[in-house]
Amino acid sequence: MKKFAVIGHPIGHTKSPVLHEAGFIELEIDATFEAVEVAPGDLASWVNGEFRNYHGVAVTIPHKEALLPLVQKLSPAAEAIGAVNTLYWEEDVICGTNTDCLGALRAIQSELPVLEGKKVLVLGAGGAARAVVFALKTAGAVTAIWNRTTDKAIKLAADFEIDPVESLSSLNPDNFDVIINATSVGLREWKSVLPADFWSPHHVAFDMVYDPLETKFLSDAAEAEAPCVTGDKMLVGQALEQFKLWHGVELEPEVMGTAFFQ
Numbered sequence: 001m002k003k004f005a006v007i008g009h010p011i012g013h014t015k016s017p018v019l020h021e022a023g024f025i026e027l028e029i030d031a032t033f034e035a036v037e038v039a040p041g042d043l044a045s046w047v048n049g050e051f052r053n054y055h056g057v058a059v060t061i062p063h064k065e066a067l068l069p070l071v072q073k074l075s076p077a078a079e080a081i082g083a084v085n086t087l088y089w090e091e092d093v094i095c096g097t098n099t100d101c102l103g104a105l106r107a108i109q110s111e112l113p114v115l116e117g118k119k120v121l122v123l124g125a126g127g128a129a130r131a132v133v134f135a136l137k138t139a140g141a142v143t144a145i146w147n148r149t150t151d152k153a154i155k156l157a158a159d160f161e162i163d164p165v166e167s168l169s170s171l172n173p174d175n176f177d178v179i180i181n182a183t184s185v186g187l188r189e190w191k192s193v194l195p196a197d198f199w200s201p202h203h204v205a206f207d208m209v210y211d212p213l214e215t216k217f218l219s220d221a222a223e224a225e226a227p228c229v230t231g232d233k234m235l236v237g238q239a240l241e242q243f244k245l246w247h248g249v250e251l252e253p254e255v256m257g258t259a260f261f262q
């Protein structure tokens, strides 16, 4: 039997086990998926010790950045984003990658399959924003970034060679095809970074917040008849990419999509 886990601190609310277990049942894979609490001070010894007992491990807050120097081989995505959300083995080598970027792409492409040349506004400059900006770049989109703390937007824009935006009020909403909330605004609160009159029917709205799924950001967009992508799509998308990496098979998205709501 193959063993998998998600590690984090605290680990209480993670959806990873239920998503991956749905895949094990669907494809009759003999495997287990645990949620394991690992304190920040124990991370290095866990990776170099306990991890030997696992085939693959998903990583959540607060370990994604701290893992960078602890893995022996980093994927280009993990290196560019500066965060690891997936551990796996190649022979005896501890490898780290980041599937958040492909998860974000799967989410956006559920409404807009071709991103090449599309103009995208990303709000936020934390870890989630870095993953989505990297994804957009690989897909050929033209990305602009705004953040409450402008210096962080400027730094992220320089890292990925995209345009920083200093003030939202200076923007013409018509210049964007896709608008993405990668801030934590809207997480368990009814607030949006954008004014409601920013939205038009030609926009695609994607909110990376998934608690709640219906945020003010998406509610304002829907009111303006813009198509909306909810945060579960990214969470499921990044887990589907982990599944593909660990098991070498593609799982039907609906299997995890349905499990998300269990």
Ligand code: ATR
Residues within 6 Å of the ligand: 123, 124, 125, 126, 127, 128, 129, 147, 148, 149, 152, 182, 183, 184, 185, 193
């Ligand atoms: P994550 O890893 O989920 O991206 P993070 O790195 O803590 O989390 O980043 C949170 C993001 O939400 C940041 O872009 C943050 O903006 P600052 O860099 O200015 O802190 C943004 N954010 C949090 N609260 C905000 C608020 N009230 N208004 C606007 N942006 C906010």
